[in-house]
Structure formats: structure tokens, C-alpha cells
Amino acid sequence: MEFLLEFAQGQAGLVTNAVKALLVLVVGWTLAGLVSRLIRRKVLSSESLDDTIGSFIASIARWVILLIVAVAVLGIFGIEATSLVAILGAATLAIGMALQGTLSDLAAGFMLIIFRPYKLGQFVDIAGSAGTVKDINLFVTELATADNVQIIVPNGQAWGAVITNFSHHATRRCDLVFGIDYGDDIEKAKSIILNLANNDARVMSDPEPWVRVTNLGDSSVDITARLWCSAEDFWELKFGMTQAVKEAFDKDGISIPYPHTVEIKREA
Known part of the structure; x- marks a missing residue:
């Protein structure tokens, strides 16, 4: 009888934690979207800030908030931040090998923002794909063709390819x-x-x-x-x-x- 009681209490605690985690996840996801959109609006309304940098910062802010939310959710289930860091440290090599392309896109995204071979609103040709730059985030560049077809170019491919910018000069x-x-x-x-x-x-x-x-x-x-x-x-x-x-x-x-x-x- 005592075993069943402990089991029931454990199950109740698990359900409670799951509800808390879901609530944190929903609130965090919503907050990340709101902050990202707020940064974009602020940048677009400011004449002194570049739209391209604003879009990139908005993307960074969104992913940082989502990372914090993920840590908080794991904490609800009893996984401490220090333990999480240790686990991630031990798995760094495996993750790095599995996500070589993603990490390359992330690094290329920073290079694109630093050197800025193209900006939002410019018409470019990236490795044979031509269109107007609609968005540059941590991982991809979004283009829209003349007939309004969306093209997603991974930042790693964009940085390693020949870029023709038709809008760079006046x-x-x-x-x-x-x-x-x-x-x-x-x-x-x-x-x-x-x-x-x-x-x-x-x-x-x-x-x-x-x-x-x-x-x-x-x-x-x-x-x-x-x-x-x-x-x-x-x-x-x-x-x-x-x-x-x-x-x-x-x-x-x-x-x-x-x-x-x-x-x-x-x-x-």
C-alpha cells in the first residue's frame, strides 16, 4: 500500500512538473517571438540603425531566450544547470560532428553581418540563385525572386559562394x-x-x-x-x-x- 502511495505521489509530481514545463515553454516561446518582433520594429523605425543588423540581432535575441527557456525546462525536471553544462561538455565532440553544417552556417552568419556583402532589400545572386534579400538570420538567408518565390540559402553556402550584388552601387x-x-x-x-x-x-x-x-x-x-x-x-x-x-x-x-x-x- 505504501509503495502504491509513493508511486501515485511520484506520478502526480511528474504531471505537475510536465504542466509547469509546458507553461514555461509556451511563455518562453511567445516571449522570444515578441522580443524578436519588437527589435525588428525598433530598428526599422530608426534611421541611424541598419535594417540588416537589426534583423540579425533579433534572430540572436530569439535564440538566446529559447536557450534560457530550455535550461529552465530541464531545471523543472531536476536537471541542474551545472549538470547540464557537464553533459554538454562531454558531448561537445559528438554534437560538433553531427552539426558541422549547422555550426558552419552559424559562423558564416556572423561573417555575413561583419563584412555585409549584401543587405536587406538588395537584389543579389548567390551561387546562381537570384532575388531580393528579405531576411538574414543566424543560419539562413531568405531571398524572394522577381515572381515572388521564396529561396532559402544556408549561410555557409552563401559565404562560400560567389555573390553578385546588383544593388551595391548607386x-x-x-x-x-x-x-x-x-x-x-x-x-x-x-x-x-x-x-x-x-x-x-x-x-x-x-x-x-x-x-x-x-x-x-x-x-x-x-x-x-x-x-x-x-x-x-x-x-x-x-x-x-x-x-x-x-x-x-x-x-x-x-x-x-x-x-x-x-x-x-x-x-x-
């Missing part, structure tokens, strides 16, 4: 190539392109627009225009100039030839 050069027929007036075609560039407010005057014949193709004479603009105007300038040049060529009788082959027959 200005970009827009290169456009137009092919005209061999029988067309080259100077006239160049003049049309140059006039359109000079009359487009998005095209910078310094460096001035550059228009030259760059290639004699199989079926066309290729004229390249190199136009400087602000980075945010790059795509609109590229699309707008392409259409404007096509319409101007049609109006002035400059043809854009299709690929073709000329057959020459010689009489015997």
Missing part, C-alpha cells in the same frame, strides 16, 4: 545591342540611338552615352549602346530604350534583319 551601366541590315545607313542608326538616349531623363550625361559598331555578324551589323543610369532605373531604361529604338528604326526605314543565309549561284 549607378549601373545598361548595355543594349541593336542589329541593323548591312545595306542600312550606320551613322543614321547611331544618331537615332544617341538622340533617344540624350532625350531620356533616366540616362546620365556623365559618363556620356556611348554608341559604337561592335560586331559584324552573319546577317547584321551590331551597334552597342552603353548608357549609365541609377540602379533603380536600370530595368525600366533597358525595356524603354529597346522599344523606343525599334519604333524609331521602323519610322526612319532602318531594318532589323532576321537571321538569314544568302545563296550565291555561279554559272559554269
